[in-house]
Amino acid sequence: MDEEYDLFVIGAGMAGTTAANKCAARGWRVGIVDALPYGGTCALRGCDPKKILRRGAEVIDAANLMRDKGITEDRLSIDWAALMRHKRGFTDAVPQGMEDELTGNGVEIFHGTARFTGPNLLSINGKEHQAKRFLIATGARPRALTFPGHEHLIDSTDFLDLDSLPQRIVFIGGGFISFEFAHIAARAGVECVIIDHGERPLKEFDPDLVEDLIHRSEQAGIQVLSNTTLTHVRRTATGLEVTAEKDGKTLTLGADLAVHGAGRTANLETLNLEVANIASGPRGVTVSGHLQSTTNPSVFAAGDAADTPGKPLTPVAVFEGKIAASNMLKGITTVPDYTGVPTTVFTIPELNRVGVLEQEARDRGIDIVVETNDTSGWYSNYRVGETTASTKIIIDKTTNKILGAHLLGPGYAELINIFALAIKLGLTSKQLKSMTATYPSIGSDLGSML
Structure with a gap:
């Protein structure tokens, strides 16, 4: 075991890197680890690449809206492979850029799966590291599904790295991921269906506006099935067979691809939290208002891995990371202010x-x-x-x-x-x-x- 760290950060997304850079700039010895490429979900597997792909869909939709209003080109289409290369032109550079910034600030970087072996001990690839404090900022992962055939689904990370799009896609769940991806794929000519278990999708948004968006989605060729329960997915010789129940009737949908958009949960399962006496629940590490663990005072948590009133949004992760770092540095108990945080579903x-x-x-x-x-x-x-x-x-x-x-x-x-x-x-x-x-x-x- 080497010399003790002042802070060890688990997770190299926006919350973790923000805190690591802030504490290292104050002279602390800081380590950070991630099993995935540095940059986190937003920059590599979420918000940023999604919106780059959306730009192609925006152009198609904008042209369609202006037909008979001065725009007459009938052959405008998305070259998905070229659009994906454009996306990778951004995402490919992120991990190294993030690592360079961290090391430039004096942060020691590690790659591998981290797990606690004691209240102040963290094992990475079999080597233990001791720290006075830890920040858990491991983000979220797709919620585990249990219906028969769930293994045939791909998740949002997979979708954002597809080299080509199939003709038919079924999106499971009525949240951000399903609606945003369907609006992209539909403008690329894909037949899209969204299956939502609830009475209406996008429950956190105004119901009247959601109804307007559903109508607009249908105009774009997206079928939205609410009050529908997925029962199983089966692979066939021609693709996938998706079976669901709606209003007491069985629906069978053919698809080439099924995408998991049915929610996310805190990414904590590999951390061995119990050994470090770190309480947690489905929403993340159990923390007080100022982001400190309620059961292990050496531990703080921020972003999607923390059970806070904050929404699972990148800007929230950033300011929680900043506040957690400030509280650790100064020994204070500042509580984040979540007032006036906007959120957007980037449909079209x-x-x-x-x-x-x-x-x-x-x-x-x-x-x-x-x-x-x-x-x-x-x-x-x-x-x-x-x-x-x-x-x-x-x-x-x-x-x-x-x-x-x-x-x-x-x-x-x-x-x-x-x-x-x-x-x-x-x-x-x-x-x-x-x-x-x-x-x-x-x-x-x-x-x-x-």
Whole structure:
């Protein structure tokens, strides 16, 4: 065993690398380990590559919306192999770039599977390392499935590395992954079906806007099956046979590929947490508000591996990593502020949320004003030919402060950030409407939305 570390970080995604760099910059001896290439889910297997692939789908959709409006090219299509090479032009450089930044800051990097062998001991590839503190930032992994034939499914990592797309894809689950990937694949000419067990998909988003998105998805050629239970998947001579039950009837779907989009869980199973007296649950390591383990004071956790009020989003992982590092460095107990964190489903168009849902506000007994708009006919959407766009803004009637914003429309992933800032700073709708935006921009619609 070598000299003791001040901090050992497990997981080289955004939460882990943020904390490692911060603590090493303060002179601490820091080690970091990951069994996968450095960079984490977002940069390598999630947000970033997904949105690069989405760009191809956006171009196709934009051209389709402008047919008979000045665009006449009928042969525009996605070259999937070339688009994938474009994606890899970004992702291939990430691991080395991340390692160079860490080592440049004095962090010692390790590759391999880490497991605790004691409250302050970590084994990597058979060698033990001792540390005063640990940060668990191992992210999340696809939830384990148990139905017969689940082994025939691929996960999101596999989808984002496909060299070619088949003709028929079934997506299991009605969340971010299924909707985002289906919107990409459908624009590449793939027949897509989404199977969701629940009454409606994307449950964390405004139900009225979700209904609009489902309608738009169907227009793009995506079949959305709600209240549908997958029973088994079977490989056949021509691909896959996916069997499900809906309204008491059996459905059989043919597919060339089935994709697991049915949720994720904290990636903790190989860490041997019990040996280090680290309590955990399905949502991750059990931590206090300031991100310290409730059972082992030497351990902190951040990002998707920590059971916190934060949503499983990259920006949340980053600021949790920063706060965990600051709390360890200074010996303080700062609690992250999760107010005004926006989230987006990058379908085409994108669905956005920040703050409370309408029903949540009513359940809390808040006297609210709800400003709803069908913005499909507004200039900013007419200009690009989009026919599905809507907004819902939740305002506290007593204080006039923005409590929630829900936006479905092209470019609204940028506009939601203004509402996020308004909620973060406690701004009123009057203050927001006082902003003079450059015109004609999507931002100039903000006043009318209020």
